[in-house]
Amino acid sequence: MNVTPPLATAGADPKAASFAALRAHYDGVVLPLWTGPGWNATMQLPYEALSGTDQQPLPVARYRAMACARQLYVFSQCDGTDGAAHAARLFASLGGRFADGGQGGFIYSIDAQGQPLDTTKDLYTHAFVVFACAAYFKRSGSAQARALLDGATRLIEARFATADGLYHAALAQDFRPLGGPPQQNPIMHLTEAYLAAFEVTGERFYADRLAGIAAAVLATFVDPATGCIAELPMCTDRAGNRVEPGHQFEWFSLLASAPALFEDSGLAQALARAFGFAMQHGVDTSTMGVAAALHLDGSPRDPIQRIWAQTEFARALAVRGDSVALAHLQAWLKAYPARFLHAGGWHECLSPAGKVERAEMPSTTPYHLATAYQALPRD
Template identity: 55%
Template sequence: MQSTKPSATSTIALADALREQFAGVVLPMWRGAGFNTSLNLPYEAVSADAHRPLPAVRYRAMACARQLFVFSQAGEAAHAQTLFDSLVHTFHDTRHGGWFYSVDAQGAPLDTTKDLYTHAFVVFACAEFGRRSGNRHALETVHRTSALIESKFAADGDLFNAALSADFASVTGTPIQNPLMHLTEAWLAARAATRDNAFDAALRRLAGAIAAHFVHVPTGCVAELPVGARDNLLEPGHQFEWYWLVKQAPELFEAYGLNDALERAFSFAQRHGVDAETGGVCASLDENGAIRDATQRIWAQTEYLRALASHGDAASRDALPRQIALFRQRFLRPEGWFECKTPAGEVARADMPSTTPYHLATAYDALPR
């Protein structure tokens, strides 16, 4: 009897179709209509119909950094250089150090909070840009911003605060999961770009802190808030994202039990957070696996694809082509993508943010070729 299992060739063809749409539609969108040539910054979002930029209220450093990563990874050196120059010129705080969270529609500082999420993405994007371009200023920025994070954002237990005042004098946000995950991502990228062993040591300390303060032992999931916090959440998309990150350097994480924990978290998130019929990944669960927020955001779908691609077992390999096909059918369209959908498939957010291509790019890069 002929096997009905999908072949590796068919999986590659499905993945290639995603990458072709990205290269032919998404990248031109953000080089063109989505890019403010007066400020040399990406708009926050464009409309779904004609790719018109939404009225500008702010521009975020994190959004600029994500676009810097995307165009660096795509090999579009000239546009990446423009984005790097704009990041440094527009968002670097020359008085206090570090990076502004946002500027206003004219490019003047707006929210001067020192945000760990933003600083992590500066490190991440500059590592990718520096690795591909050899730009020494970018690699210096990786080291300088990482040192600032360790000195200014440090909290008890080898954790890092989520936000500080503009002058770093007061804590405005205590440790939470998401910026710590992206700091892990950033230091993995910095490690690859610089070959500096200091990032190995930093990652081991951070891994120990995550294991001690954020891993929900019954499920293995990395919780959104420190374990024991009231109304804590487990986000399936973040379990899949952590799973992929730990896979990139398992030797740095295994001593703290994160490798085993994330295997269990993957299974928990897949069982409770993925709709068996549509493949849609929900936004959040409670600690027992009940759905708290059923919204299906595109980034969580891309993280599921990336986790499946990196899992390695036969069940994940077999599930991957179907999941790619469901993702393409449910979340992509000729003009771009759908940012959020309801479980019934209705569009919950119609515009396309400048931050989403980063999720598409990282997922597509992990799929088979």
């Protein structure tokens, strides 16, 4: 991947040119995949994944509501009428294909023929419905988007919320609890969704609930020794728990995006420590590659490098913005495009040595590219 854009001129800032090249690859290569070969015009849905070699759809086993919502977010960010029109198609499909008219809420997935496949009601999916509707409402002003946003929020608080300030990770189709502990990842994406909803609605409910979520996450998921947010509650058997460096960076960026809401939060203070821990134990400084998972003591657990963790690392470095972080961002910028991007798209997973471990390109990944690239400096 050549990170120098064709229109770079002599004397141009190499760093700015490299950032521009990332965005050019995103606009010119990534997005057209999902209005072209990645779009099933019959189903009016994105395919779940494309081949990394010939950019053709992989055999269809399912379509997920979350994947549709992520693509709705992506195309709600695009300039021009084409992006707006595609976002409108995705918004219609989100409600038309996945809304459970009988029980309420959204089912997890449908099959290749459009019939319900997994009717679980999971928090992860509903968080992305709120997030995507906030983005689409901001872009279009659609009253339907605002209504869906409000309705999904009410449902989350009525059905998923628990007495300790957290949320069930998943419920049956009729909203019966399925058991199991809360999980940080869907709660993180609910935090992201409520931040977006607060931005577009200004409703104080979201600010109050975000403060409550931060306090509950601090009490339940944070390892006092490192400040890291574990994937499962800290009361879980430590050997079965883990820390994902990419999630430390993602949480850091989310809280840093709203200092007025979180500046006095103990969670924000913990994440300042978690950032350093994740950097020390989870980043290979020879390639700036971010490992998938660590044990709680920082020892390696899963060394595979997933592209979303690389982009969350870059976003956190840009958001942090001090001289050390920007130096690391410069090193990341030299390594990431050559390792993860190619003329036909991207590599989803690499080994530490750079071997492609997962060749397909999921429809969910452009969301991570979009949120990271939006945070990168433009000059």
